[in-house]
Amino acid sequence: xxxSILAAVGFGIGQGLRKQAMFHYSDPxxxxxxxxxxxxxxxxxxxxxxxxxxxxxxxxxxxxxKFYILSGIMTSMAVLSFFISIQYxxxxxxxxxxxxxxxxxxxxxxIFLKEEEExxxxxxxxxxxxFLGAGVIAFTA
Numbered sequence: 320x321x322x323s324i325l326a327a328v329g330f331g332i333g334q335g336l337r338k339q340a341m342f343h344y345s346d347p348x349x350x351x352x353x354x355x356x357x358x359x360x361x362x363x364x365x366x367x368x369x370x371x372x373x374x375x376x377x378x379x380x381x382x383x384x385k386f387y388i389l390s391g392i393m394t395s396m397a398v399l400s401f402f403i404s405i406q407y408x409x410x411x412x413x414x415x416x417x418x419x420x421x422x423x424x425x426x427x428x429x430i431f432l433k434e435e436e437e438x439x440x441x442x443x444x445x446x447x448x449x450f451l452g453a454g455v456i457a458f459t460a
Contacts, residue, residue, distance in 0.1 A: 331414075337402060338410035347402030354398055411456070418453035421446045 333354075340350060366372040397417075404413040425446045428436050 334401075334405075334410050334414050338405050341402070341405055345406060347399055347406065350402040351395065351399040355395065415453045415456035418456075419450050422450040 337350060341347075363372060366375050401413060401417060404416075425438055425443060429438050
């Protein structure tokens with residue numbers, strides 16, 4: 320839960336900074352690349368401090384999980400799409416539209432994970448409230 324909250328704070332701050340960055344250097348690919356590079360470097364340093372870096376690299380070079388590859392591609396495309404969208408619309412609108420992600424997560428979790436993940440009516444209700452709130456912000460702001 321703490322990491323989810325930290326992720327939300329980081330995304331919120333990052334989105335505001337992304338728009339400022341686009342004013343100075345309007346290249347969505349550079350923004351997505353810098354984000355991926357910082358994540359890679361930060362994770363590498365963290366694993367090196369723990370003493371796991373060499374083993375992690377060896378394991379990942381041998382590990383061929385199509386789901387990690389596909390999820391990495393989709394996540395990268397999402398970040399790139401966000402950078403492209405803020406070239407054309409306000410970052411608050413782009414953020415509100417992107418906030419429908421919990422609804423899509425619930426739908427795709429049910430489709431792809433079937434029996435592995437329980438989707439309760441409460442989770443569905445909360446996801447729908449997020450979707451409605453994002454819609455109100457995106458279309459009335």
